[in-house]
Amino acid sequence: MINTIYRYFFKEFISIFALILISISIIVWIVQAVNYLDFVTDDGHAFGVYFTFSILNIPKVLNRLIPFVFLISLLVTILQFEKNNELLIFWTSGLNKIKLVNLAFKISILITLFQFFLSLVATHSSLNLARSILKSSGISLFPSLVKEKKFNDTVKGLTVFVEKKKSSGEMLNIFLRDDTSSAEKSKTIIAKRGYIINRNEQNFLVLFDGSIQTEKKNNKINFLNFDKTEINLSSFSTKTTTFPKIQERDTLSLLNCIKPFLDEGKASLNEFQCRSRLDDITAELNRRLGMPLYIPFISIIICYLLSSVKENKYYFFRKYIVFIAAFTVLVLAEIMVRYSGQAALNLIIYYSLPPLLILLNYLNLIRIFKFENLGR
Numbered sequence: 001m002i003n004t005i006y007r008y009f010f011k012e013f014i015s016i017f018a019l020i021l022i023s024i025s026i027i028v029w030i031v032q033a034v035n036y037l038d039f040v041t042d043d044g045h046a047f048g049v050y051f052t053f054s055i056l057n058i059p060k061v062l063n064r065l066i067p068f069v070f071l072i073s074l075l076v077t078i079l080q081f082e083k084n085n086e087l088l089i090f091w092t093s094g095l096n097k098i099k100l101v102n103l104a105f106k107i108s109i110l111i112t113l114f115q116f117f118l119s120l121v122a123t124h125s126s127l128n129l130a131r132s133i134l135k136s137s138g139i140s141l142f143p144s145l146v147k148e149k150k151f152n153d154t155v156k157g158l159t160v161f162v163e164k165k166k167s168s169g170e171m172l173n174i175f176l177r178d179d180t181s182s183a184e185k186s187k188t189i190i191a192k193r194g195y196i197i198n199r200n201e202q203n204f205l206v207l208f209d210g211s212i213q214t215e216k217k218n219n220k221i222n223f224l225n226f227d228k229t230e231i232n233l234s235s236f237s238t239k240t241t242t243f244p245k246i247q248e249r250d251t252l253s254l255l256n257c258i259k260p261f262l263d264e265g266k267a268s269l270n271e272f273q274c275r276s277r278l279d280d281i282t283a284e285l286n287r288r289l290g291m292p293l294y295i296p297f298i299s300i301i302i303c304y305l306l307s308s309v310k311e312n313k314y315y316f317f318r319k320y321i322v323f324i325a326a327f328t329v330l331v332l333a334e335i336m337v338r339y340s341g342q343a344a345l346n347l348i349i350y351y352s353l354p355p356l357l358i359l360l361n362y363l364n365l366i367r368i369f370k371f372e373n374l375g376r
Contacts, residue, residue, distance in 0.1 A: 005095060006103055009077070013107060016080075017073035024069060025061050032057060049133055056130035060247070063118040067333075070111050070295055071326050074104060074302045079319060087306070097369040101303045101362070108299035112292045119288035120251050127248040170195045174207060176231075188213040189231075196233070203233040246284045254281050282341025286350060290340070293354040294333045300361045301326045307368055 033054040081087045090100070152160045163173035174194050178187040191210030196203055212224040246254070258281060304322050333350075340350040 005090060005093070009081070009100070009103060010107060012080070013073060013077045016076055017069060017111075020073055020076075021062065021065060021069045024065055025058065028061050028065065029054070029058060032061070052133055053130045056126040056133075059118055059122040059126045063115060063123045066111065066115045066118070067291065067295055067298065067330055068327075070108065071298050071302065071323075071330065074107075074299060075305070075319070075323060075326070078302065078305045082305070097306045098366055100306060101300070101365055101369075104299045104303050105296055105362075108296040112295045115292040115295065119292065124248055124250050127245075128250075131245075131248050168195075174210070186215050188215075189229075191229075205231040205233055207231070246280060251285065251288060254285050257281055258285070279341035282347075283338055286340040286347070287337045290337060290350055290354075291333060293351070294329060297354050297358050297361075298326050298329060300358055300365070301329065303365060304368075306365075 078087075081090075091097070148162055148165045150161070152162075158179070159177040161175040162171045165171050170193060172193050174189075174191045176187075176189040176191075178189070189207065189210060189212050191207035193209065194205060194207040196205055198204075207229050208227065210226060210229070212226065212229070214222045214224070258278065302322060305319060307318070336346065336350045336353075340346045
């Protein structure tokens with residue numbers, strides 16, 4: 001009988017948790033995907049790269065939403081059971097409330113392990129892969145980036161000005177400035193007309209009737225007139241950030257970055273991991289390792305809803321009080337993780353609060369439910 005109740009409660013919670021997590025994640029993902037449209041409209045990446053990058057950000061969305069979704073799901077599950085008088089059936093069948101608290105705590109451990117998997121494995125791997133795709137992708141939408149009578153500098157090291165652009169794709173009175181060469185200060189190209197062609201999956205800018213002005217590092221300027229010339233646009237890259245961010249690096253790399261600081265008081269700036277500040281790296285590690293620990297504490301707070309002292313004047317408002325308390329814990333945890341890397345005391349407080357508060361509140365729940373039948 002008791003095991004059947006446990007399975008039923010677990011099934012209902014998982015159903016609600018999955019539904020809310022998927023629903024909110026889709027909304028957040030769509031909002032983020034709209035923001036990522038800049039990769040196409042401003043940076044010239046292909047739509048395939050845009051969609052792939054957006055999809056690979058889903059684990060990040062899930063990871064950030066899990067604590068809040070767990071709070072809502074457990075709250076809704078208990079309130080739903082109470083509304084349908086199912087909790088009353090549980091109590092009359094001999095199920096002690098502390099047993100249900102234990103079940104909720106065990107469920108929170110499973111969700112915590114799931115978030116650990118996302119934090120330590122899935123999220124940074126997918127983000128790193130997404131960044132790699134951006135880094136390796138070319139400028140496939142260059143023609144759409146060129147605007148009439150406007151200096152276009154989307155491509156790194158290349159500025160393009162076109163006086164007129166025909167519907168056929170032909171461009172008139174073209175000005176280009178190329179600052180990408182290491183052997184030259186700059187290269188200026190002026191052409192009467194030109195167009196962009198795709199050859200072997202690469203974009204080429206074909207120019208006619210113009211001149212090339214090359215400024216050397218020794219301050220000499222060379223002029224070259226041409227009837228026709230081609231520029232391979234695949235040799236240029238966009239201004240999209242391709243350098244991996246902290247959240248895109250694996251946990252071991254971040255730990256290896258911190259180690260020199262701990263051993264010698266400084267780290268080599270030549271290493272990727274250590275180009276960021278120590279407190280930022282520590283905060284990211286604490287987010288991955290510490291935030292999941294607050295989920296079990298949330299489960300204990302939500303279990304205060306099991307109190308059936310209806311004579312209490314705050315009984316009607318208890319669901320709001322419990323929600324505000326649990327939500328405040330998540331907000332404070334998010335604030336603390338940002339400052340956890342700035343001082344050792346902050347770090348100690350951040351990691352010691354969850355187990356301490358779990359123990360104190362669990363003992364308090366036992367005290368509240370002490371008049372229940374503890375034998376079942």
